[in-house]
Amino acid sequence: MPGFPRLQEAYDFVIVGGGHAGLQAGLKAALLHFSAVVIDRGPKYSRSYYSPRMDNIPGFPEGISGHELLDRQITALRQHEDRVTYVTPARASAARRTESGFEVDFEWLKQPRKVRGKTLILAPGVVDRIPAVEGKIEPIFPWANQGLVLFCELCDGHDLPGKTVAILGATRFTVNLALELQHFGPASMEILTHGELFLGGEPAAERAELERQLRTAGIPWLESEIVKFEGIREKNFTVKFADGTTRTFDLGFSGLGWYDMHGDLPHQLGAAFDPDGYVQTDEDARVLSAETGSPIPGLYCVGDLRSGWNQIPEAWATAERAVIDVFARLA
Ligand SMILES: Cc1cc2nc3c(=O)[nH]c(=O)nc-3n(C[C@H](O)[C@H](O)[C@H](O)COP(=O)(O)OP(=O)(O)OC[C@H]3O[C@@H](n4cnc5c(N)ncnc54)[C@H](O)[C@@H]3O)c2cc1C
Numbered sequence: 001m002p003g004f005p006r007l008q009e010a011y012d013f014v015i016v017g018g019g020h021a022g023l024q025a026g027l028k029a030a031l032l033h034f035s036a037v038v039i040d041r042g043p044k045y046s047r048s049y050y051s052p053r054m055d056n057i058p059g060f061p062e063g064i065s066g067h068e069l070l071d072r073q074i075t076a077l078r079q080h081e082d083r084v085t086y087v088t089p090a091r092a093s094a095a096r097r098t099e100s101g102f103e104v105d106f107e108w109l110k111q112p113r114k115v116r117g118k119t120l121i122l123a124p125g126v127v128d129r130i131p132a133v134e135g136k137i138e139p140i141f142p143w144a145n146q147g148l149v150l151f152c153e154l155c156d157g158h159d160l161p162g163k164t165v166a167i168l169g170a171t172r173f174t175v176n177l178a179l180e181l182q183h184f185g186p187a188s189m190e191i192l193t194h195g196e197l198f199l200g201g202e203p204a205a206e207r208a209e210l211e212r213q214l215r216t217a218g219i220p221w222l223e224s225e226i227v228k229f230e231g232i233r234e235k236n237f238t239v240k241f242a243d244g245t246t247r248t249f250d251l252g253f254s255g256l257g258w259y260d261m262h263g264d265l266p267h268q269l270g271a272a273f274d275p276d277g278y279v280q281t282d283e284d285a286r287v288l289s290a291e292t293g294s295p296i297p298g299l300y301c302v303g304d305l306r307s308g309w310n311q312i313p314e315a316w317a318t319a320e321r322a323v324i325d326v327f328a329r330l331a
Contacts (some may be wrong), residue, residue, distance in 0.1 A: 125303055158184060
């Protein structure tokens with residue numbers, strides 16, 4: 001069992017979340033000679049952890065996997081242990097304002113702890129909804145790990161040209177994703193609702209309009225329940241339905257949206273959210289108050305949870321902006 005890292009009485013920065021954004025915030029804080037603590041559940045909860053190859057990371061022309069990039073960021077952070085305390089596996093559960101900044105409650109190996117800091121950076125990311133078969137999400141993992149089922153339009157859309165693609169989902173989000181992915185020129189596309197009523201929650205007129213757009217784009221939908229995924233050896237995505245029929249696609253694409261927007265902490269601190277549940281910030285990643293619309297002093301939100309684009313370079317950029325903003329204000 002790892003020993004509990006010794007915590008300082010207070011830090012310049014408390015950073016909740018040690019994915020791509022939180023690790024970069026910690027590194028930048030150290031480089032600008034601040035003290036920081038990074039509280040992280042563990043890299044396997046980062047969105048990119050299961051991505052086998054990412055193609056938009058500068059300096060890696062052959063691509064790099066999500067977990068290798070996280071490992072490299074952790075190695076970089078650990079070189080600054082004199083300034084940054086990296087606490088993992090640790091889960092932050094509550095945050096509040098104090099006279100001198102913020103206090104965060106977290107659990108480390110089931111033990112409750114507290115940490116204080118002048119500035120709080122929220123970087124817990126968001127969590128994708130994973131396609132489940134008979135209530136279990138594990139069946140999809142082998143296909144996701146091999147990049148045969150994709151999750152991120154901006155990251156993986158470029159893999160679609162000439163491919164037959166199954167989009168999993170039954171909502172407006174699914175339809176919009178399918179229509180947008182047409183941009184990349186797949187050979188064909190089909191929506192699989194996995195037993196759910198297609199666009200079940202939509203008013204009749206809006207449903208009819210979305211269905212019209214799909215017909216125009218040549219994207220059919222199928223409401224049969226899926227009982228199994230097959231084809232991993234053949235490197236394809238074969239779907240077996242409850243009636244015994246199967247269909248084979250080159251790729252699957254999850255169109256299920258988000259499972260957890262990690263809204264608890266920002267909500268406790270009075271943050272404003274956009275209609276999709278992302279935290280609203282200004283351009284320096286300062287969290288805007290739901291009450292006044294102005295930045296909440298000392299509170300920042302970076303990475304996927306911030307209203308913006310969900311990409312690693314954006315996670316890094318927002319982390320840099322937050323720490324540099326604090327530095328610039330002191331200067
Ligand atoms: C399959 C897939 C492939 C992708 N491919 C690419 C790609 O090719 N290129 C690209 O640019 N982007 C890609 N992305 C998007 C990219 O992964 C995200 O934009 C990026 O991970 C966001 O970084 P983040 O730090 O905000 O969140 P994350 O990297 O998700 O990290 C969040 C961290 O917060 C921690 N955490 C959460 N809650 C708590 C809590 N309460 N207490 C403590 N810690 C907590 C988690 O343990 C995790 O380590 C991909 C995403 C997916 C799902």
